Each structure stands twice: as C-alpha cells, then as structure tokens.
Amino acid sequence: MGFSTKAKFETYSQKDKRLEQKLGVKDFLALGVGTIISTSIFTLPGIVAAKFAGPAVVFSFLLAAVVAGLVAFAYAEMSTVMPFAGSAYSWISILFGEGFGWIAGWALLAEYFIAVAFVGSGFSATFQHLLATANIHLPAALAHPFGTNGGIVDIISLAVILIAAFFVWRGASDAGRVAQVLVVLKVLAILTFIVVGLTVIKPQNYVPFIPKHDPNTGFGGVSGILAGVSMIFLAYIGFDSIAANSAEAKNPKRTMPLGILGSLAIAVALFSAVTLVLVGMHHYSAYAGNAAPVSWALTEAGFPLLSQIVSIVADTGMFVALLGMILAGSRLLYAFGRDGMLPQSIGKIDKRENPSNALWVLTAISVVIGAFFPFTFLAQLISAGTLVAFIFVSVGIFALRPREGKDLPEASYKMPFYPWLPALGAIGSVIVFENLDGLAKLYCFIWLLIGLVLYSLYGAKRTKSE
Template sequence: MSFTKKASFETYSQKDKKLKQTLGVRDFLALGVGTIISTSIFTLPGVVAADYAGPAVVFSFLIAAVVAGLVAFAYAEMSTVMPFAGSAYSWISVLFGEGFGWIAGWALLAEYFIAVAFVGSGFSATFQSLLAQLHITLPSALANPMGTKGGVVDLISLLVIVVSSLVVWRGASDAGKVGQVLVVLKVVAILTFIIVGLTVVKGQNYVPFIPAHNPKTGFGGFSGILSGVSMIFLAYIGFDSIAANAAEAKNPKRTMPVGILGSLVIAVVLFSAVTLVLVGMHPYAEYAGNAAPVSWALAQAGFRQLSVVVSVVADAGMFVALLGMILAGSRLLYAFGRDGMLPSALGKLDHRGLPTNGLLVVTLVAVVVGAFFPFAFLAQLISAGTLIAFIFVSLGMFALRPREGKDLPVATYRMPFYPILPALGAIGSVFVFEKLDDLAKLYASLWFILGIIIYTLYGTNHSKKKTAEKK
C-alpha cells in the first residue's frame, strides 16, 4: 500500500546532492532568529497581555517555548540523520510512509503559505505607520486587502513578498548573508528597547502579576496563561525553516543542531525580556487592540525618535522572516515535486541548482493571500499546521532510534532523555493544538480534507516511489 510504503533514505540522499551546500552556522542562526523573532515579538506580547494573561504573559511565552523546545530536540537529531529538503515531510516519509509524510508536509505547507502572507501584511502595516508619520498616506484601494476598508490590493505587502523572493532566487547563500546583517540590526534594536524601557518601568504595573481569572471573558489566572500559549506558539515555529533547508547546509551534522537549538535559545531570552519590560512600562490594559505595542510604548514614554527607529528595524526583521519562510516553503514544494506528490516541475532545479519553480509557486500563493485577502482569521492556522507536523516529528523519534546504525546513519546529535522527551513533545503539541480556537480547527480540517483529496487523486497515481515499485 503506497500510503505506508516507506521512502528510501538513499534515494533522497542522492537526489538532494544536486542542491548546493552553501549555508553555514551563522546563516542558519540568522535565518532561525530572523524567522522566530519577527512579527510576533513586535505585536503579540501586548495583545496577549491585554486579552488573556496580564503581566503573566511571560509565562505564556515560556510554556510555549518549553513545548517548542521539546520538539526542537527531535528536529535537531533527525536533521543530522536525514539532512533532506522538506524537513518533516521527508523524515516522516522515510520513517512511517508516503501517506503520513504527505500529511505532515501538507500541514507545513499551510504554515509557509499563510506565514509568508502574514509577515508580508505585518510589514505593510508597520511601513504604513511610518509613512503616516511623514504625512504620506496610500489610497485605501492600495493600502488594504480586497474587501477591507475599501481596499483592492495591499500593494506594500505584494511588493515586499516579491522583493524577498528575488533575494531568495539569487541563492540561499545570498539570502543567508542578507539575513545575517538584518538580524544583527534587529537584535541591537531589541536590546536598545529593553535598556531604554527599563528606565521607565513602574513596579505597580506588575501587580497583580497573575490577575484573577474572569470566567466570562477567559482573562486571567492559569487559564488565561494557557489561552495565551495558543496565540503565542506561532512565534516559535521558525526553527522548522532551518530544518527545511538542511540539504543546503555545510556540515549538517554540526550545523543543524547548533542552528535549530541556538536560534530557539536566543529567541526565548529576547521574547521574555521584551515581554517583561513592555508590561512594566504601561498598564497591560492599554495594549488592547494595539498591533505595534513596542513602538507605541516607546512613543508614549517620550522616546518618539527611538520609536521610529524601532519600527524601521522591525520591518527589517520581518524581511528576514520572509526570506526564511520563502526559502523553506520553496524547498518543501521542491520535495513534493521530487517525489511526484505534486507536479514534477516543482521538483526540477534550474541551471544554478535551485528550485525556482517551487519558489515561484510560493511567491504567487503568498501574494494572493497576503495582498488580496484578509488573513487575520487564518493566523492560528499557522500554528495548527505546525503543531500537527510537530506531533509527527516527536512520534517519529520512536521509529528513528531503532533504525539508527542499521538502515539509517547514526545521529551525531542525540535527543536527551529518550523516550521521555519525545513523548512529552507529542503530548505538549496536542495540548496546545486543543487550545486553538474552534475556527482554526475547522479551517485546519478543511485544509487536510483538500490535502487528502489531492493525495488520493494525484499523489497516489504519480508518486515516484510507487512508480519505482512497478519497474
């Protein structure tokens, strides 16, 4: 049965050798940190504090980080054993079979399509606020997605996605170099905010640190903290974009675990520090509905010029996130085409050894979603798709370990406390998924129904693994 027919390690390894191995540790740390610390750090802390957890929003970030960290250990080990394009899709295809790999990959594809559009729109919102300070306002038709506030197309979102794709088209190495420069600027800006913000922090803004729970609104208490976790979790999905580019890593046995775990550690520290400073600067209720709390907090505290600088750097950070997501999405589509799960044209490399067709499709879909359609109601779908892939990867550890040193290479990095940690990673991912709102679960279900239809009508008939069996 093709659904459970396991992919060949040797076949993937040979096919992906065509991709140029140009990315080093600094490239992956830049892409990882740039992808994780992007739109979320400049938007989510204030909103979640106001709507769910109050000052205890830092606990929401830490709980989300623990769950993501458990899965990151599994990602790090798998990426050293199987440094293939497509990350979870390719790994699960080898460990559990073609159909299970397709489900995991289809979940990640939703993440990348929507995440690129999500970040592009976030970039647009921040950029338009900067233009407004210069008394420049775009016509409503060009400033908003179709059907929103008289909009037809979000022109800035469209342009930044296209420009990001052009940088990626030049090659993963160029994208990595751009990422390194912009990530340094972003981290400097975040550290500046932390240092300056500490000078105006007021102790009374932390009291009570965990507000009493209101059962009518869901705000406060441990329940509010847990609700905040589901909102915040999308902040930590960026390390998957590192794994998706494993086939282009120099010395992946060292590069991958350092890139994955290192970027997550840096992100946790910065997220926690920004969150604590932010809720200490102003009462958390004042951040309700504020999509740019960091810039707003600085401006309200009298640091207007610094607020502008932080907004500019925030856009630079979002640009790095776009590079990482577009890189990962195009490599995932390449993996689908490589295996015949989607049209084989997606699995072809251009004369430079790059998956240009996959890049083009990611760009077109993201432009349509981000520039022409309101997407806020789909934001949690980013987390939904990623969490499903995380569950597969965590459970995949139980299939990986018995095969290491037999038909699969021995890992150069091994997940600690096996089998306890992978079990906790799977359980934690299921828990966070359950905390997503009902609409997110509904849209995720519809996406997977579409995926099963495509697999049944196309994938099972064109899979190259199945074709190879018939020969």
C-alpha cells in the same frame, strides 16, 4: 506505492545532491533567529497581553518555548540523520510511509503559505506606523486587506513578499548573507528597546500579574495564559525553516543541531525580556488590536525618534523572516514535486541550482493570502499546521532510534532523556493544538481533508519517492 509504504533513504540522498550545500552555522543562526524573533516579537506580546493574559503573557511565551524546545530536540536529531529538503515531510515518509509524510508535509505547507503572508502583513503594519509618524497615510483601499477597514489590497505586504522572493531566487547563500547582516541590526534594536523601556516602566502596570479570569471573554487566569500559548506558538516555528533547508547545509551533522537549538535559545531570552518591558511601559489594555505595539509604546513614552528607528529595524528584521520562510517553504514544495506528489515541474532545479518553480508558486499564493486576509486571522492558522507536523516529528523519534546505525545513518546528535522527552513533546503539542481557536482547528481539518483528497487522486498514483 501505498499509504504506509516507506520511502528509501538513498532516493532522497541522491536527489537532493543537486542542491548546492552552501549554508553554514552563521547562516542558519541568522535565518533561525531572524525567523523566530520576527513579526511575532514586534507584534504579538501586546496583542496577546490585551486579549488573553495581561502581564502574564510572559508565561505564555515561556510555556510555548518549553513545548517548542522539546520538539526542537527531535528536529535536531532527525536533521542530522536525514538532512533532506522538506524536513518533516521527507522524514515521516521514510519512517512511517509516504501517506503519513504527505499529511505532515501538507500541514507544514499551510504553515509556510500563511507564515509568509503573516510576516508580510506585520511588515506592512510597522511600515505604515512609520509612515504615519511622517504624516504619510496610504489610501484605505491600499493599506488594508480586502474587507478590512475599507481595504482592497495590502499593497505593502504584496511588494515586500515579492522583493524577498527575488533575493531567495538569487540563491540560498545570498539570502543567508543578507540575513546575517540584518539580524544583527534587529537584535541591537531589540536590546535598545529593552534598555530604554526599562527607564519608563511603571510597577503598577504589573499588578495584578495574573488578572482574574473572565469566563465571558476568556481573558485572564490560567486559561488566558494557555490561550495565549496557542496564539504565540507560531513565534517558535523558525527552527522548522532551518530543518527544511538542511539539504543545503555544509556539514549538516554539526550545523543543524547548532542552528536549531541555538536560534531557539537566543529567541526565548529576547522574547521574555521584550514582553516584560512592554507590559511594564503601558497598561496591557492599551495594546488591544495594536499590530505595532513596540513602536507605539516608544512613541507614547516620549521617544518618537527611537520609535522610528526601531520601526525601520523591525521591518528589516521581518524581511529576514520572509527570506527564511520563503526559502524553507519553497524547499518543501520542491520536495513534493521531487517525489511526484505535486506536478514534477515544481520539483525542477534551475541553472542557479535553485527550485525556482516551487519558489514562485509559494510566492504567488502567499501574496494573495497576505494581501487579502487580516493579520490577526492568520496567527492561529499558522500554529495549527505547525503543531500537526510537530506531533509527527516527536512520535517519529520512536521509529527513528531503532533504525539508526542500521538502514539509516547514526545520529551525530541525540535527543536527551529518550523516551520521555519525545513523548512530552508530542503531548505538549497536542495540548497546545487543543487550546487553539475553534475556527483555526476547523480550517486545519478542512485543509488536511483537501490534502488527503489530493493525495488519493494525484499523489498516490504518481509518487516517485521509492
């Protein structure tokens, strides 16, 4: 097997039949919406407004949504043709070759490791804010990641990741049912915040809507909005978590497009509304460094009880995101083991028809990252890995179309305005990547370099994807 040797469709189709197909449209919408409007909607609007864009942070969310939407169309088409575990990894292996698939999958793997940790950190921040309202404070050593504010380990982040992993271990359908219930509560909490927040908005907080650019700090202006896009982009990666579970979908030709595009549309509307209300309630500068801005905004506006309720529901919503991310990340790791790219034990299915070895490997690594690395450090690192995979998938549409109805099945959903939209999706992803923090790009490069070394020394010699 060589770097550009293409994997066979039939191989993945046969191997993934071992996974139980139980997830329907409601499950995917719940997991998708729950993942997309999770930690990010309760944390990032305030942070990005204070650091980069001011009230214009809503433009950052909308621009990120446009780029993510272009890629989501490509994801929807690919997932109907190739409903396999591992999403971009499996697709690119079939379209361009196993080496290219490995790069895309390895980039996504960083996303899931860090995203699980990121959501766990966000859960911890909101939960600690809730405890503080009851005058309960954890010792600094257990309240913060190592080296941050006297912290050694974020014990709440560690615990919630383990609990979420347990639910996923019980089965994908159980995780889907839990997600359906909790995501309804989360959407109700968000709508309540929007309605209540509208009553205390101060119009002067929107002036100027686009603050003047400060070249010394990077704040304000168009460049501030674009910098915000790069940090916010991680909010929209939830549809990849849907695609990664497509091997467990009932009727994937219908389920996948509805789950991917539907969850993104709902998320964009809620993101925009929450962002506008948040920066209208208090001056954007008040949210600097605040990892729980929604709860804080309600408390400061005189709604402490509602703040506590929203904090509780926000944490349940983040729990849904953990379910979705752990479910998807474990399926990606399973796909690597399935093909021999990583030890085959990771690709084994247990008696529950779950890839439990992959699940616990993902959980262990994410626990370490979430418990020991600071919250804000994680945000752009997620975007970096995701964007690499998004570029591959967008370009992959050009390789997919000529093969549909020939050696690959015909797509039940096709990306509109081909070839323009996939080209714009790839270009948009490159632009967002270019605007990432320099350190995030450096770490992404190092991660990909490690991946190439691992492929050369291990995966290329043991792959079983033919």
